Amino acid sequence: MAEDGYTRIDNPMEIETLLETLSEPGGASLQFGEQGEPMPVLLAGLEAGEALELDISAVSEIAGELRGGKAFRLLGQAHGKLVRTPEMTMEHCRQDDGRLLCRCAYPHRLEVLQRRDTFRARLRLGMEVSAVLRDAEGNRAQGDLKDLSLEGCRLELPLSATNLLAEAPLPLDIALCFPDGTHFQARGRARHRRADTERQTLTAGFQFEGHGPEQERRLWYFVREIEQEAARHIEGGEATRPPSPLFQGPAGAEPKVGRRGAQGYATPMTRRLAHVAGYLDTQLLELREGGEIDGVQLSRHADRLLRLHEEDREGLLFACDALYGESWLVGHGLGVAVRLLDLVGRDSVPQELRKALVASAMVHDLGKALLPDDVWRSAMPDDGGSPELHEHVALLEARMGGCQWLSTAVFTSVVRRISERLDGSGYPAGVTGEVLGELERAAAVVDAVDTLRRPLGERPAWRVGAIYRYLLGREQAFDSRWVKRYIRRFGLYPIGTLVRFDGGQLAWVQGLDDDGRPSRVQLAGGVESSGEGLHTVLGDKALEGEVLKGEVTRRLGEPREEVRVAKVATEAADIPN
Structure with missing residues (x-):
């Protein structure tokens, strides 16, 4: 069996039978290399054991590459299986009555893979494919592709798309746009939907309609590339596995479409921060589905946040308050990361420690996503919370196996001890001020301010002045020196208010x-x-x-x-x- 799951076929009669099936109209495609997109060709002639003749009139622009000896495979579907030839080269090409015909050697083996119509290739963290949904009247919604199969797809859309799905005549037009600019269009009928009011999203599953050979070939190509690209991320093999060309967009480019790309934002910086929020949101969902913190993606987005701060600290501080439509845990993680960096991560702090500080703050509370909502939504910053609440620290730490690059000291201060208090009333260890260093004291203040500035559960957001008075009145729990430093740094009317x-x-x-x-x-x-x-x-x-x-x-x-x-x-x- 080949590495990618194909089984080798050597029987001459079986080879001939499979090739005859590929010779039917729409039955064959030609592919350059492992990563190339299949192109439609016609298997016009079959001389068993001798040669194949291909009609490449539909893609005549590739004739020069074929004449130059570029290797290719033939692909197709037969008897419920995906079929491909070994790599071959053309012997010669000729014109015949307006058709462009090319001859190549007969393959003496084939490779087949049982087709999995219902298999869904799931996009992993760091993989982004935008989706646009349209009805017959021109109404539309933009979102993100979450998984894809030969039969359908699952999209994540803004909650406002509920009206489109409820009122539009079905089926709907679905357009997918991959990072390299490849577009795919199909029609699909919504089969199920689920709303997430906290994240302001609607997840909908669609079944494709109007299947044809060309659509199936393209869908299989996309499914295969998504699956292989996901394997790179799951296995941490980004350095060894070749990336899929579908996911190789322009370096540093921000997403132009998708659920966040379709929203209006108060400032350009807010739009750029929304890209980091998208990473955190996807990471949160990965945790809920049993995954771990992706160390590579965390590193990349910590670097991104550092760059944004270096470019325009005031613009970034404003963006933290101007960002909307994100879940509480995502907004809180970004708010703590940016303000803690701004408070203690000055130029005298080495770059690697500033990066570890930002990364740790971004994810410090994501373990709460693994707890029931009512466990953490009612907790105040100085009440210690319930024993069940304390578990979120250990739950997160157990999912940090791929983040060995993080400074242990910074991680301890910002994740393990951000909820500890000077009088020992905090958690998870209940340590006191004699143990707590300057970074954890500062982090506790930043965390408490951001927590109270955001509405949570039935508690409305507090005004900044009330928060300052609250913390200054609890000097047994919060270091008043850091509370005063915070006030001096961010003022009575902080940026964003x-x-x-x-x-x-x-x-x-x-x-x-x-x-x-x-x-x-x-x-x-x-x-x-x-x-x-x-x-x-x-x-x-x-x-x-x-x-x-x-x-x-x-x-x-x-x-x-x-x-x-x-x-x-x-x-x-x-x-x-």
């Missing part, structure tokens, strides 16, 4: 002066009052007002109060075709 000034104007804080006072703000647009002190922010419409620099108090007066907000996602206006 919505503030009402003396003149009554609402504005977003985008920059602070050396005294922690707003020095750059943008007048608020896309904000609606609920009449109960809570304002709704409409996604990318939030930043439509004038930007004021250095003249904030002269124009607007002194800042009066922070305004509580709820964020609502909007769809981008420039959804690509």
Whole structure:
């Protein structure tokens, strides 16, 4: 048996029977190399034991490569099996009555693989394929491909796609776009769907309709490439296995479509941060399905976050608050990572330790995804939580086997001890201040502030001033030196907050002066009052007002109060075709 699961066939009669099946219209494809996409050809002539004649008129542009001796295989399906020849070369090509015919030697063996119609190739962490769903009236939704088979696919869509699936005449048009630019279109009927209100997603399974030989050939190619690319990630064999060309997009390119690519974001930096959020969201789902933290992907996205901070720290701090539509654990992981880096990860800290700090903070709470929601959604930062809550630290650590590059000291401070308290009331070990170093003391403050700034369960988000008073009043648990350092660093009105000034104007804080006072703000647009002190922010419409620099108090007066907000996602206006 070959390495990729094919079985060798040497029997001459069986070979001839299989080749005759491939000679039917639409039965054969030609492929260059292991990674090439199959191209339609016609097996026009068969001389048993002597030669094959191929009609390549449909792909005449490859004649030059064939004449030059480039090796190829023939592929096809016969009797429920996938069939391929060994690599061959053309002997000569000729024109005949408008057709381009090429002759090659007869294969004296074939390789077959039992076709698995129902096998679903699942995309793994780091593999992104965008999907666009359209109905007959032009309504559409953009999402991400999660798995693919010869019979159908599973897509993850924004929750707003519920209306499209409920109201559109079925079947729907499905377009898949791979990172290298390859497109595939089919029609499919939704068979099942499941909503996740926390993540604001809808997962839907589709069954393809209108199968033809060409569609099946392309689908099998995609299924095989997804499966092989996934094997690289599962086995950690990225350095040894050749990558699939389907997943080789432009270096450093951000996704243009997909669930996040279709959303409108307040700033370009927020859109870039959403790509890191997408990684964390997928990693969270991998954990729930029994997987581990992917050390390679964690490393890549920690580097990405460091670069964003180096490019524009204020823009990144604002993006942490402007990001919406993500689950609580994803937003919290990013918020802690960025602010802890900004608080303690200064230029004097070596790059490898800054990277370990960011990586550890990004994933520090993902173990909670393995617990029942009611266990962790009601916990306050200083109540110690239940014994069941404490388990999330060990649950995460057991899934970190592929992250040996992480500094053990940093991981201990940011993951194992971020919930420890000076008086021993924290968890999981209940250690006291004599044991806790500076990094874990700082991390505990950053974690507590970010936790309280985000609504969780039935608890609404707290205003920053109330959080500061809360922590300063609990110096037995939180190091007051680090609480005060946090306040000095991020101010009473941190970057990203919505503030009402003396003149009554609402504005977003985008920059602070050396005294922690707003020095750059943008007048608020896309904000609606609920009449109960809570304002709704409409996604990318939030930043439509004038930007004021250095003249904030002269124009607007002194800042009066922070305004509580709820964020609502909007769809981008420039959804690509």
